[in-house]
Amino acid sequence: MSLLGIIFQNPSPSPAGVPGANIFSSPVLLSLTIWVPVIVAVAIAVMPNPRGRYDLLMKQIAFFCNLGLVFVLFIAYNQFESFLPTVQYEEKLAWLPSLGVTYHLGVDGPGLVMLLLSGLVGIASVLGSLGIRERVRAYFSLLLLAQAAVNGAIVSRDMFVLVLFWGASAIPLALLVAGWGGPRRTSAAWRLFAYWGLGTGVLAVGVFALYTVTGAQSFDMDTLLKSGVLSSRVQIAVALVMIVAAATRLPLFPLHGWVRDALSEGPPGTVVIIASAASRLGAFLLLRTVIAGMPVAGHLLSPVLAALAALTVGYAGLAALRTVDVRHAGAYLAMVPGGITVLGLAAISPLGIAGSVLSLFTGGLAAALIAGVCALTIAALALLGVPILASFSAEVMTFFGAFKNQPIGAFAVAAGLAVSAIAVAVLLRRVLFGSPNPEAPGVSDTSLGETWYLGLLAGGLLWVGLFPGGPKIPGTEVPLFDPGLLNQMTAGISDMASPYVAPTPPAQ
């Protein structure tokens, strides 16, 4: 054994720890990710800013707030115990005891993946918003509120709180599109708000139905979904409601009406959040409720999910191929990763579910890149799952997992991906090699801030693509500073996927 191996050798029988792990821990770690942005947003909102004198300061505050959050998240990621199937960093306080509502937060592997995505995207969104010149105070306040709401929806373990955060995320994002978007921003914002509002309403109906049916006097996710009292009919009915709610967010065909306008008219920093973390919440909801909590419905409705995935990917490819507007094409193509994630869920196999969790992260980053029509070549490669980038691992796992239970769905999604590939080729050619439009305003390359935000998103894809299990000290299995996203996300997946494991064949 090498000297380094001896130095970093892990004496405990538990999985190899990362050097530096357990240095820092906080009982309010998850609350920090929600309430720090809220406090900073309020502070920015009330700060005097005569004639925009402190615009730059506000941008800096928003940036350092996000940087701090990413630091906290990195600690959470680093300390996460990947071998524990239970929820970690749990916080539980009674809020409305008469209704059974608790302020219950916690994350498992998939939740951690989503939080990391949200953190990365948070920084990227601020960097992408450095060009904002009007009403800077309001813009960054709303941006931080949106991030807080998204983080809240990710970590909440109480379904009442989930509905609140879920709905709350729609308001600042719609306002951002309405206030700082392109020429058709008003209709885009209304459309976004209407669809996401519909989703929130439907989700609330589903949650209240669960609350009534179980009679548990609690909105806690574990109580509602793991009570074991849900009959097959109830599971199917509630699962259908959840699918509708998720389809408005992710989005899935045919509830995708907001995508084109919101992603093409919104300001770049906002589009990054909408296309990635905020919309991935749809798939996250499906994973949490339908797949993890309602196995009977998961089994019965998986063909429906596969069909929705195939329709979404195929439609996105065709629509992107058909449109002549480059930003519309980018917006449609941003639907593709969502389809792949849902195919993984429809696979109802442990590997497929793991693939879909990874694709929450990779798809979020790829969608953010392609929706912004920037770093086009990398975005295109990430979208199509070309190796070296993380989306390759996600797609391989999803397809491998899907083939046993959903072969037709997997083939259909593959065909849709081929159409998307053509659309990507057309988009690349138009943007990179097409003749310039003489009537269009002059173009310029990305600014320094935009370059950093693109680099951050592309770097995230590249890092996880190169080291899905984290970098190791050469010659050993000891991880360096990064324990590996793939290792950390497995916590909880086995538990979620346990109802779908194929029976062990009898010994010969």
Added chain:
Amino acid sequence: MAMFGIVVTMLLTLLVAWGLTRRSTPFVATYQYINMSVAFSGPSNFQTFTLQLILHVDHLTVVALLAIEICMMAAIGWHSLMGRTEPGAARFHAVITALLFACSGMLMSWDLAELFGFWAIGGALTYLLLAHRWGLDEAASRARVALALPFLTDLCFLCGIAWLYARYGTQNLSSLVPILHTNPGWTWFRLMPIVVASNQQTLRALISVTLVAAIAAPLLGMLGNEPRRAVALNGSGAVAVAAAVLMNGFQVQSSTFAIVGVAAVLAIAPARAGGVLALASIASAMRTDDLAEMGEAWRRLRASAGALLVTAAVMAVADCGALAFGVKSRSFLGFALGEAVLLVAVGGLRIYLAASFGPLRRRRAFEPERVRQVEGALGWPYLLAIAGAGFLVASLFAGWLNFLDGQKHPAASVGAILVWAGVAIVGFAIAAVSYVRGKDGALAASAAGGAWVHRSLMVAFAGIDRFLIRPTTDIARRLEDWVPAGDSALGRFTSTSGQLALAAGRVPALPIVIVLAVALAIVFAIVAPGVAR
């Protein structure tokens, strides 16, 4: 810099080859890329998912690597002289170097998912190489097809691997070989598990497809006077013959039959690349891409014409060894493949004859007397031609086949080799006679055939566009219109109902209730038994 990278890679390959002579087992290096536990119960092979990057280098891999490196080296060397005016030199060199990486990865992969990864990188890079000339509309539209079709087949490949995984819970060749009870000596053919896992009917279908390709490709190459397309199609025909022999080897469970197909491909690959480069030199010097406008290359561009002749000969004869080892000339398969070899020979020599002989006519802004060979670019097509010829000669000996896959193979009879070489010679003779008797007539016939093919393709594409692409994209467009219109209507409906509800709130309730009660009473009275009925 790119050339330096390839030279270093080649030196490393030679070092590995030297190392292989000192040991009896292949070199294997493993890196664990993904290893995750996904379930704690159920079949043990589905409880974890492992994707290892396994680099497995045996004799065949080393030889294939050398063949690819020679081709890449020639492409870069030739491009540095002949492609000086092309835009984006740095991009070209970067992409081609990355392509070498992908090809090397493909050849060394031992895990099917890893193989797919390198395969996909190779596909993307090929597309980016084609995109190098995206400024041209025609290049762009062809590049799109060149992306979409291979991407679709790549996804089919992924589905194939996924199917294997879904069934056996592994995609590692070392694990799959014992499960599938296949000959471990065949693992040089990385797609072997997919082929073996399929049934005999699928294998027969594969042989039929390769047979059709073997005949159709050189035939299509002869229809039309575009020289590089003709060489490329001719090469495809020759490769298809080798592939048919290989598939036949799998069907009859003969490792000799299978490896001879690979040995033939090793000879064809550099020859085809050399032919394309030689022709590109000629086309560039004569400033035309039409065989009918070419001529006198033998007098003015002797080196390029010579290289073209050697590559045409190698491509025509390359399959002879494989056919002599693996196919009976009197069988249906032998007859069909003989026809393919004949067509490859005719197609190959016809290009050489058309470019090398006959008058080189003066055209607008073109002076035949100024046609000169670019000296530095000469060596590369020759290098490829010689490499192809070397591989061809080697493929005729059983010792070479033994070396490639490490198994013992019988020697092919000289008579069989001569029979198949005779077919190619007959093809040469047919081409020579027809072009000596009337070059212009032969080329005019080719041009007419090419125009017919072009028209047919246009009709086919128009049909595809009319009946497949346009309806599907129309559906997408209509949906694109319908979805916003639909949800706008829904929004209006909601808004109107809200306004109506508000208005209803202001109306006095009693008269409304009385009116409604009277209306309902009338309706009930009408529909009640005894009134209307």
